[in-house]
Amino acid sequence: MPETLYERIASGIREQIGQGLYRPGDRLPSVRHQRSQLGVSASTVLQAYGQLQDQRLIEARPQSGYFVSQPVHMPPPPTMSKPVFSPAEVTVSGLVMEVVQAIEAPDMIQFGAALPNTTAPAIGRVHRMLARAARSPRNRNASYAFPPGLPELRLQIARRAVDAGCSVSPDEVIITNGCQEALVLCLRAVAAPGDTVAIESPSFYGVLQAIESLGMKALEIPTHPLKGISLEALELATEQWPIKACVLTPAFSNPLGYCMPDDKKEALARLLEKKDLPLIEDDLYGELGYGPSRPRTIKSWDQDGRVMLCSSVSKTLEPGLRVGWTSPGRYFQKIEHLKLVTSMATATLPQVAVADYLENGGYDRHLRSMRSQYRRNRDICINLIARYFPEGTRVTRPEGGFLAWVELPGNADAMTLYHQAMAQRISITPGPLFSPKNRFRNHIRINYALDWNEGREQAIEKLGKLLSRML
Numbered sequence: 010m011p012e013t014l015y016e017r018i019a020s021g022i023r024e025q026i027g028q029g030l031y032r033p034g035d036r037l038p039s040v041r042h043q044r045s046q047l048g049v050s051a052s053t054v055l056q057a058y059g060q061l062q063d064q065r066l067i068e069a070r071p072q073s074g075y076f077v078s079q080p081v082h083m084p085p086p087p088t089m090s091k092p093v094f095s096p097a098e099v100t101v102s103g104l105v106m107e108v109v110q111a112i113e114a115p116d117m118i119q120f121g122a123a124l125p126n127t128t129a130p131a132i133g134r135v136h137r138m139l140a141r142a143a144r145s146p147r148n149r150n151a152s153y154a155f156p157p158g159l160p161e162l163r164l165q166i167a168r169r170a171v172d173a174g175c176s177v178s179p180d181e182v183i184i185t186n187g188c189q190e191a192l193v194l195c196l197r198a199v200a201a202p203g204d205t206v207a208i209e210s211p212s213f214y215g216v217l218q219a220i221e222s223l224g225m226k227a228l229e230i231p232t233h234p235l236k237g238i239s240l241e242a243l244e245l246a247t248e249q250w251p252i253k254a255c256v257l258t259p260a261f262s263n264p265l266g267y268c269m270p271d272d273k274k275e276a277l278a279r280l281l282e283k284k285d286l287p288l289i290e291d292d293l294y295g296e297l298g299y300g301p302s303r304p305r306t307i308k309s310w311d312q313d314g315r316v317m318l319c320s321s322v323s324k325t326l327e328p329g330l331r332v333g334w335t336s337p338g339r340y341f342q343k344i345e346h347l348k349l350v351t352s353m354a355t356a357t358l359p360q361v362a363v364a365d366y367l368e369n370g371g372y373d374r375h376l377r378s379m380r381s382q383y384r385r386n387r388d389i390c391i392n393l394i395a396r397y398f399p400e401g402t403r404v405t406r407p408e409g410g411f412l413a414w415v416e417l418p419g420n421a422d423a424m425t426l427y428h429q430a431m432a433q434r435i436s437i438t439p440g441p442l443f444s445p446k447n448r449f450r451n452h453i454r455i456n457y458a459l460d461w462n463e464g465r466e467q468a469i470e471k472l473g474k475l476l477s478r479m480l
């Protein structure tokens with residue numbers, strides 16, 4: 010039985026679609042029409058439409074309204090990874106450099122780099138705040154913002170951590186050059202060359218490169234495409250190998266997009282305590298969930314300061330600002346010192362502008378708009394993949410962020426597809442980047458942050474044709 014008002018409305022519309030009142034491709038009544046017809050608020054209608062979108066019954070088209078979806082066969086999620094269960098040296102850097110430089114070319118149809126949509130009005134507002142900070146007569150803006158970083162920015166970050174279930178004081182936050190620097194500093198604080206670090210599988214290639222450059226070894230833990238790493242496998246691994254730390258992205262990971270359920274996060278926090286292991290928690294996509302509430306961080310269950318939370322504004326605002334941070338618990342002093350010797354400080358002006366924006370710029374409104382845009386783009390992305398990619402393709406359906414992980418059918422080779430697509434000026438990220446030893450040869454990652462247009466839809470069709478030919 011439907012419980013809430015919006016669920017009752019959604020159920021009524023579902024029935025109407027079932028009775029053929031609205032057929033695939035038909036436009037549904039506008040939100041304004043429904044609002045006055047049903048005597049409810051616009052947000053209730055939007056919630057009802059949101060639920061029907063989640064169920065892929067309807068889709069929103071920018072500036073046009075809501076339409077009944079064409080019934081397509083939805084591809085299932087990728088299978089669970091089964092990595093080799095022993096620590097490995099990492100060899101991804103050469104390939105990462107080649108791919109990262111190539112996918113950024115300006116005339117490319119971009120599905121490759123994990124860039125957010127930077128055409129939002131919020132970005133203009135941040136730039137104006139940056140210009141204002143540059144014009145400020147305050148000498149301080151021209152000086153070093155020595156670690157831990159600008160106090161007003163640390164205050165804003167500590168305030169926002171409350172939504173993630175964390176009680177962090179501004180004095181526990183260190184500003185870094187993006188999340189990447191935060192991850193590297195945390196790794197250096199808890200592990201040394203030759204040490205083994207447990208990671209999810211597939212894993213963000215920035216973490217792999219960091220492990221490689223620090224001379225550490227990576228141990229891939231089997232990872233469920235919807236729920237994250239296997240805790241049983243992690244526990245077993247700690248009994249077999251001298252693991253020094255774990256690095257995980259439990260909220261909308263890159264590239265899997267999974268969100269670890271809360272009970273599992275809590276169980277993981279207890280396992281870390283039992284095994285006396287530190288965790289580097291990458292929460293970069295945590296504010297981009299499509300659901301009603303922001304996911305809690307594992308750090309919110311941390312009782313003794315072993316979780317080092319890392320994030321930045323790279324995916325919610327823009328990566329060029331290079332404003333990131335870590336809240337590293339008991340490792341604070343070590344990381345503060347490492348930050349000083351590594352880069353002295355993070356640039357001052359972007360810190361001033363981001364602090365100003367977080368306080369006065371309407372960040373939450375911006376996030377709400379990006380989330381619904383990304384959710385809409387995800388649905389269209391999955392529909393296009395279902396329509397154009399060969400049978401047997403599997404794809405994730407992330408509940409946050411803007412990255413889809415695609416498992417290609419048969420013996421399709423991601424590197425061959427990558428090169429063929431590049432020749433047609435289409436960028437994708439090939440799967441081998443996400444494993445220490447270049448596995449995932451039949452996977453690719455697709456970025457769906459940008460709104461769909463004819464060119465982007467045709468590019469997916471072309472990728473599908475290349476794949477069909479390859480098979």
Ligand SMILES: Cc1ncc(COP(=O)(O)O)c(C=O)c1O
Nearest residue numbers: 123187188189213263321323328
């Ligand atoms: C999971 C993850 N962590 C960290 C980073 C690096 O972020 P930043 O640009 O803030 O250094 C990225 C960038 O793509 C990422 O996807």
